[in-house]
Each structure stands twice: as C-alpha cells, then as structure tokens.
Amino acid sequence: MTTNMMNQFHLPYCLVIEEGACERLNEILADCIPGIEQKKVIIATEPALVSIMKDYLEEMKRDLPCSETYLIEENSFDEAMELAKYICMNDCEVIIGVGGGKVLDVAKYAGFVGKIPYICVPTTLSNDSLASPVSVLGTVGDARKTLKCKIPTGIVVDVDVVMGAPVAQLQSGIGDTISKYTALYDWKLDAAHRKDRVDDFSYLISDMALTSLCYNEEKSLKSKEFIKILTQSLVLGGLAMEIAGNSRPSSGSEHLFCHSLEENHKEIQISHGMAVALGSLVSCRLQGQDVERLEHILKAYGMDMDPMNWGITEEIFVDTWLGAADTRKDRYTILNEVDLTRERLVQLYGELRSER
Numbered sequence: 195m196t197t198n199m200m201n202q203f204h205l206p207y208c209l210v211i212e213e214g215a216c217e218r219l220n221e222i223l224a225d226c227i228p229g230i231e232q233k234k235v236i237i238a239t240e241p242a243l244v245s246i247m248k249d250y251l252e253e254m255k256r257d258l259p260c261s262e263t264y265l266i267e268e269n270s271f272d273e274a275m276e277l278a279k280y281i282c283m284n285d286c287e288v289i290i291g292v293g294g295g296k297v298l299d300v301a302k303y304a305g306f307v308g309k310i311p312y313i314c315v316p317t318t319l320s321n322d323s324l325a326s327p328v329s330v331l332g333t334v335g336d337a338r339k340t341l342k343c344k345i346p347t348g349i350v351v352d353v354d355v356v357m358g359a360p361v362a363q364l365q366s367g368i369g370d371t372i373s374k375y376t377a378l379y380d381w382k383l384d385a386a387h388r389k390d391r392v393d394d395f396s397y398l399i400s401d402m403a404l405t406s407l408c409y410n411e412e413k414s415l416k417s418k419e420f421i422k423i424l425t426q427s428l429v430l431g432g433l434a435m436e437i438a439g440n441s442r443p444s445s446g447s448e449h450l451f452c453h454s455l456e457e458n459h460k461e462i463q464i465s466h467g468m469a470v471a472l473g474s475l476v477s478c479r480l481q482g483q484d485v486e487r488l489e490h491i492l493k494a495y496g497m498d499m500d501p502m503n504w505g506i507t508e509e510i511f512v513d514t515w516l517g518a519a520d521t522r523k524d525r526y527t528i529l530n531e532v533d534l535t536r537e538r539l540v541q542l543y544g545e546l547r548s549e550r
C-alpha cells in the first residue's frame with residue numbers, strides 16, 4: 195500500500211453538530227439535498243430504535259412523502275447487499291441511516307453499491323466509521339471485513355440524542371480516537387520502511403482529532419460540550435482516512451491487537467474502542483512513547499484499563515499479541531521491529547494490571 199500522490203478525495207457536503215438537530219432534520223436534509231421532498235428516500239434504521247426515535251421518524255416521513263422505513267436486522271455484508279438490491283429495484287434516490295455504528299455501516303455500504311447519496315444520523319458515537327470511507331461488515335461466520343466505500347454526503351449529529359447513548363459506547367468512541375497516538379507513530383514507521391512519505395495533511399487532521407480530545411477540559415461524558423468535541427474528533431478521523439486513501443492515519447499495531455482478539459477470542463465481550471485503547475497502552479510502550487500521557491487521559495474519561503476486568507487473561511493477552519501481526523500482513527508497524535517474546539508480553543500484562 196503506497197501513498198498515492200494523486201489520491202482523489204471527497205468531503206461531506208453537509209456537517210451539522212448541534213443540539214436539537216433532529217427537530218429540524220427536514221430543513222437540514224432539504225439544504226443538503228435540494229428537492230429531497232420529491233425524491234424516493236429510504237430511511238434505514240434498526241428495530242430497537244423505532245420506538246426511541248419514533249417522533250423524529252414520523253416527522254421525517256411526513257415531510258418526505260416518498261420515503262419509507264427499512265429495518266436493518268444485522269451488521270452483515272449480505273444484509274447490505276440485500277438493501278442495495280432493494281435500492282436498485284425500487285429506484286431509491288437517497289438513503290438516510292439512523293442508528294448506531296453497525297446500522298450505519300450497512301446503510302453506508304448499501305448506498306455506495308446502489309450509487310445514491312447517503313446521509314448519516316448517528317444515535318451514538320462508538321467509532322470513527324461515522325465519516326470514514328469504509329464499512330466494517332460481518333461476512334462468513336463471525337469474521338468481519340473492512341470494505342472500501344464512500345464517505346457520507348451529509349452527517350447530522352443531534353447532541354441531545356447522542357447524550358442518551360450508553361457511556362460504554364461513548365468510551366468506545368474515545369478509545370478509537372486516543373488510539374491515533376500509536377497509529378500515527380506506526381504510520382511514520384511504515385512510511386520510513388517503504389521509503390515513502392506520510393500524507394502531511396491527513397496526518398495533521400488525524401493528530402488534531404487526537405489532541406482536541408486529549409486537551410478537552412470537559413471530561414463528563416454526559417455533557418453537550420464533550421459530545422460536540424467527540425463528534426468533531428471522530429469526523430476528523432474519518433476525513434483523515436479519506437484524504438490518505440487508506441486507514442493508516444487511524445489504525446496501527448493497536449488495531450492489529452483488536453483484530454486478533456476479534457478473530458481468535460470471540461468470547462471476549464469488549465467494544466472496538468476499548469480493545470484498541472488497551473492495544474494502544476501496549477503499542478505505546480513498544481514504541482517508547484510517553485505512556486503516562488495516554489493513561490492519564492483514559493483514566494480521566496473513566497475507562498477501565500485492567501485487561502482482566504474485560505475477561506482478557508494473561509494467556510489470552512499473550513496469545514492475541516503473538517497473533518496480531520498476522521491479521522494484516524501488509525501492514526508494517528512497531529510489531530515488525532520489536533522482538534515480542536512470551537516473557538516480554540507477560541511483563542507488559544503485569545504492567546497493565548498494576549497501573550490501574
């Protein structure tokens with residue numbers, strides 16, 4: 195994967211992050227896609243949200259007379275293709291995704307395959323797929339695949355709605371952002387290894403996403419200020435990927451740990467962002483970066499950094515790290531440069547457990 199000097203990128207046409215955005219959603223939609231009220235619109239959401247978002251969904255349907263609701267049952271490639279087929283067969287012209295990350299990934303991919311504009315209305319902030327040009331979808335069995343697609347045409351975040359999201363999901367969003375600390379280091383390492391260069395602008399944006407969350411003084415997850423900062427960071431993270439033309443500005447060895455955990459230890463119940471945060475605490479040590487800075491931030495957001503509390507035993511931890519580099523063989527990271535022995539990993543596990 196080389197940095198493409200001529201990488202073409204697109205930016206979302208509309209980005210609204212404000213309180214009560216859903217109450218004026220139709221106005222925002224009309225601004226984003228002129229004439230939307232006459233278009234065939236498909237509103238993709240999940241069964242669990244139909245009652246929670248009832249008022250907004252009804253209002254949307256009232257102002258968009260040619261719209262219909264489509265319920266997404268699972269986050270799979272098959273489901274996305276089913277929806278894409280529905281879009282093509284019914285000549286749908288716009289897709290609006292309302293829901294969490296998994297639903298939005300299905301809607302985003304279906305809109306991409308169906309070649310229609312996609313607008314996302316997240317109800318939570320669990321990872322940076324919000325504005326990214328990729329969708330992570332389930333394939334055969336429990337395996338998940340990251341598929342290239344397009345960034346959304348519009349992003350509408352109602353701060354009041356997202357404030358109602360579970361704390362664990364918001365912490366996952368924090369973890370996915372904080373992990374850029376080690377991802378960016380690995381990206382530079384990769385570029386040096388291939389005698390290539392990182393995309394400076396993409397690097398800058400990803401670093402901004404990281405620092406704005408690090409230096410944010412409002413640490414209460416249930417505050418409007420914090421929700422706005424987290425949204426901005428996640429959106430910037432997605433745009434950095436779009437500009438780079440790959441996921442390197444957001445994903446390094448800490449993500450390889452997460453992939454290895456997902457693939458080899460499906461029994462572990464941990465969010466994507468929490469897993470990459472734990473991964474970052476280890477990658478950071480391997481890279482020789484300031485780990486205390488990272489710990490301090492995660493602690494301030496109330497994140498539990500003891501792997502044992504997530505069911506990750508010493509054996510699982512060692513196993514997962516030993517298998518990490520093999521999950522994406524084309525990805526050069528610090529794991530290619532350190533001698534990761536069992537003893538070293540046992541020691542790192544001990545350090546992680548004692549620093550709580």
Ligand SMILES: [Zn+2]
Pocket residue numbers: 321322370444445449466470
């Ligand atoms: Zn991630």
